Amino acid sequence: MTKRRLAVVFGGAGFIGRHLVPRLARQDYEVRVITRNPEAVRPMMTQGRLAQVVPWATDLRSDAALARAVEGATLVVNLIGILAEKRRGDFQRLQGELPGRIGRAAAAAGWSMWCMFPPSAPTRTAKAPMPAARRRARRRCARPSPAP
Template sequence: MALRLVTVFGGSGFIGRQIVQRLASEGVRVRVAVRDPIKAAFLKPLGDLGQIAPMKVNVNDEAAVARAVEGADAVVNLIGILYESGRRTFQAMHVDAPERIARLSAAAGVTRFVQMSALGADETSAAKYARTKAQGEAAVRRHIPSASVLRPSVVFGQHDAFFNMFGAMTRLSPVLPYYVKDGFRMTRDAEGNRAIDLGGSGGPRFQPVYVGDVAEAAMACMTREDLQGQTFELGGPRAYTMREIMELVVEQAERHTRVVPVPFWVAKVQASVLQFMPKPLITPDQVKLLETDNIVSGALPGFEALGIEPTAAEAVLPTYMTRFRPHHRNVILRAPQ
């Protein structure tokens, strides 16, 4: 299907800017529905003059949402939060907003709809984040059965809030922690001697996925007939334990930071305090998410069905993690005398 106009909700975010740029490169006009169009003005140079139009939209305002989707060939919803703050609750952002956008999109005749969800979305999950993500998927499908749902694992790229956060921590802290359930226990070595296993299996597993690949997946869902109405699990080519993630960060940052195990009960205590920060480092709900591996199940189609070969984290991290290295941009190379 040839796209002429696409509305992207949350298009000024990390994933959004990639999708907006990808659409613009195909000559599509993009209407970017955001809370603050002035802050989203940086998107305009990603396309030709007038091709990308940020638009002020309050997702709680039905009239504003209806104007945003009017005349669109496709709609992409990227709205999501990692923690609750005031009126921005998981219910409001993950369930009510998608339902409203999908309902008004259907009324406007839109049949191409991409809902950005998350790997691990499950209405029976102990974590409210994962439960509401699944409820949001169901709400969208009630109004637009042909909607495509993307469930990515942790998304990485130049502006991510994952590897960049841990990279920044290497500047300030001598250690990087990883949380384990099966560590700090007595075991026996190969010779039968008693020993203490601190790290266990290395903590929860992740399957980081490159943001450019997620944007390509969204494009495929908007343009290919055979992908309509399906849910896709998006994971990178390799799964890492939390310990391996931290070791990768230290390697890329070229720091002497130590990677150390921490029991899960410590994470719960930390979260009970840190949840009250303006921008929490970790919350009790996120601890519940960490108790389950964030990797593809294999029960749903993934990148292979989309015709996309996922990009390895090791191929991309050196392009932006160098900023955390000691003396970055201040190293003077001299030719040997």
């Protein structure tokens, strides 16, 4: 019997996630897609075996919910990113604080790989907050050695 491989993809229903999730399914990962819109995952649920791709609603403000989301994962990918704030402080919360909190939850769960892909450039309407939030996220991400 082969060992179960679980990939947890935060923001997996977004632009990059729509391409990554089916690829992970083809590589025989069970994929837990953390998304605010579970309906967006429905087309991806036909990839691979029955129940191989599963939408998962999580309260991103709760460290306990993040810990439950990454439990048992061998791969954790954070694709959550925004290019413009809808509310003041969104960059700080989603790209400054959340990546570090996801990284710490993954490390505490004994992760074996951790990846983060924030957006690459701000839009014209979003000037300075995004790059500053990305720098803070890089400093805060937990990067202990992978579990044996």
